[in-house]
Amino acid sequence: MSIPRLYLDQPLSPGEAVPATPGQAHYLGSVMRRAAGDAVVLFNGRDGEWQASIASLRKDRCTLRPEAQTRPQATQPDCRLLVAALKRDALEWVVEKATELGIGLIQPVFTRRSVAGRVNTARLATIAQEAAEQSERLTLPRIAEPLALSAALDAWDGTPLLAGAERRDAPPLASTAAALHAAGSLDRWAWLVGPEGGFEPGELDDLARRPFVSSVALGPRILRAETAAVAGLAVLQALAGDWTENLGRSIG
Incomplete structure (x- = not known):
């Protein structure tokens, strides 16, 4: 039992x-x-x-x-997810899985192509708590109040922010995550995922101007926003997070 x-x-x-x-x-x-x-x-x-x-x-x-x-209580890495406001079921699923993956902060953002106009943060906090209880993590993620993407970027503290982009010249997420590991950034990074349909060109240009942002690609296929959110977090936790100890011995 x-x-x-x-x-x-x-x-x-x-x-x-x-x-x-x-x-x-x-x-x-x-x-x-x-x-x-x-x-x-x-x-x-x-x-x-x-x-x-x-x-x-x-x-x-x-x-x-x-x-x-x-x-005993363990130190919580400063790993964050910024995700465009999605439809309710999709966003709730992302919050559940991000909690299971050990993310410390989940920040919904409104983009120009966001399909949702509001976010029920109280409901998301309940989902996060239930996921934390079931996944045996020792902390709850913080569910931040939603912000416009530009406002979230203006208030950013300089933590490396990897943005899933559809530009063909963006390097693979895996190689950027490995570079974070090599630089010792194992407990301080963030992953940004846009809405269905992706970021608008003006938003991509704004991201490119921010020195703390790196645009990355998630492979040759088009992913749903919720798939991209979870897939990206899995890659980051595997290569620059808490999934593997002494990873430096096995990469590069």
Whole structure:
């Protein structure tokens, strides 16, 4: 029987009972059919992961008791995703997969060809939390409020930003990711994906003028925006992220 794993925005320390949310109480009692004394796993993004038990459970009220830390808190790499506002189902899928891939910040952006005019960040945060609980990561990604692409670029802090572009002269993403690894940029990068139909020429020109932006290509086929988002993150995590240790021995 699997042990439920829950995120709590509460300090975690041995023996100190903490309240669960009403939704978590319903999940434990009505969905998972758990009772007082049953095991759970807790994390809060600050104090590591904890073995815990249900101290009390009744309808929508529940308290949980941390017992022992099973994993210490690890440093979260500064890996980000900027993604054009997509249709609801597609964007929710991207947020779920980006969370599983260990991304720390997800920034929706409005581009000239964006098909969505609004973004429900509260709903996306719930999806991210559920994905973090299931994927055993120790933190939640931050879901930023959507910005116009130009505003996001104007406020950028200089972190290397790789932009998926359709220009034929753009180098492959894999080679740029390998260069990031060689330069020691293993924990600070961002991936930008445009909307269905791609960026408009003026947006590509604006990206080209930014010194922190590198335009890259994702191969010979046209990808859906959500496919490009996840494929790019997988490449970056494999070559310049936390998937492989001592990667420098195997590239270049």
